[in-house]
Amino acid sequence: MLLPVxxxxxxxxxxxxxxxxxxxxxxxxxxxxxxxxxERFREAMSAIHVGGTIKITTADRHPEPDALLLxxxxxxxxxxxxxxxxxxxxxxDLVRKLDGFAGFVISDLFLEISxxxxxxxxxxxxxxxxxxxxxxxxxxxxPVLSRLVRILxxxxxxxxxxxAREPVTLLNPDVVELLAQDPRVATREHDVFTVWPDPKxxxxxxxxxxxxxxxxxxxxxxxxxxxxxxxxEGGHLLVVDNSREPGMPPRGGLYRREPSGFxxxxxxxxxPEIGGLVTALEVAEDAGHAPR
Ligand SMILES: C[S@@+](CC[C@H](N)C(=O)[O-])C[C@H]1O[C@@H](n2cnc3c(N)ncnc32)[C@H](O)[C@@H]1O
Numbered sequence: 001m002l003l004p005v006x007x008x009x010x011x012x013x014x015x016x017x018x019x020x021x022x023x024x025x026x027x028x029x030x031x032x033x034x035x036x037x038x039e040r041f042r043e044a045m046s047a048i049h050v051g052g053t054i055k056i057t058t059a060d061r062h063p064e065p066d067a068l069l070l071x072x073x074x075x076x077x078x079x080x081x082x083x084x085x086x087x088x089x090x091x092x093d094l095v096r097k098l099d100g101f102a103g104f105v106i107s108d109l110f111l112e113i114s115x116x117x118x119x120x121x122x123x124x125x126x127x128x129x130x131x132x133x134x135x136x137x138x139x140x141x142x143p144v145l146s147r148l149v150r151i152l153x154x155x156x157x158x159x160x161x162x163x164a165r166e167p168v169t170l171l172n173p174d175v176v177e178l179l180a181q182d183p184r185v186a187t188r189e190h191d192v193f194t195v196w197p198d199p200k201x202x203x204x205x206x207x208x209x210x211x212x213x214x215x216x217x218x219x220x221x222x223x224x225x226x227x228x229x230x231x232x233e234g235g236h237l238l239v240v241d242n243s244r245e246p247g248m249p250p251r252g253g254l255y256r257r258e259p260s261g262f263x264x265x266x267x268x269x270x271x272p273e274i275g276g277l278v279t280a281l282e283v284a285e286d287a288g289h290a291p292r
Contacts, residue, residue, distance in 0.1 A: 065252020084209030088175035196230035207240035
């Protein structure tokens, strides 16, 4: 985003919104409302920039990659963790497709942020207290992405700094409902660069997180080492990406954890962006725990 500022939909004359359609966004501050619909909540995730990544997600985003899991593993007694699950919409998709499972953990480094209201404006903060998003009446702006924007919205940020903050869940309303209904489903804050504490899940899915868009190959390899150490011998890693290449369908790879790395079980027709990094990974057999 060259200038991280956008116009809010339905707040401008129609001809302006039509002319600048690319720059017109739905109001993401709806995530603070108890009556927000699952669709509007999901849509708002595209505006949440945290930890150098975006929480962007959509429903039914990984049909072919999820099929790799369903076609190759009997999941009835398995615990599955979805790491970097955003609002959990794609976890919910997978849960609905599974024949059976013993446990499902919806996991992300950012499951909750906070917000402060200043008049008609809402400022959102990441867990470190950094202002990540400002939603006004006509504009939204991302102070976290630009010094210029920070200067422009400084008066609002100053007022917000003295205002009480409310926690804001980043879990989709449909996921909150699933959590209330199914005791096998849980959430966990987890950083993909660290080792999952015991008990280890049997399968870890990582979709659209370990991307070259966000991380260098060295960082991705570090995360893969942590994932290797987070799985038991014979456990599985499912890697997914939704490429921006025109016409490219969702890509996925299912890999089995071996003592010294990962072996390929199955891939979609197109190898996922980091497929080569996964199969090339070499882990010292006594590595045990990956360094942060
Ligand atoms: C682009 S979204 C992908 C969401 C979902 N998996 C999908 O494919 O639709 C990336 C997610 O990774 C999360 N994330 C960023 N850094 C992370 C980290 N170090 N560990 C775990 N999750 C992280 C973000 O909060 C965000 O929800």
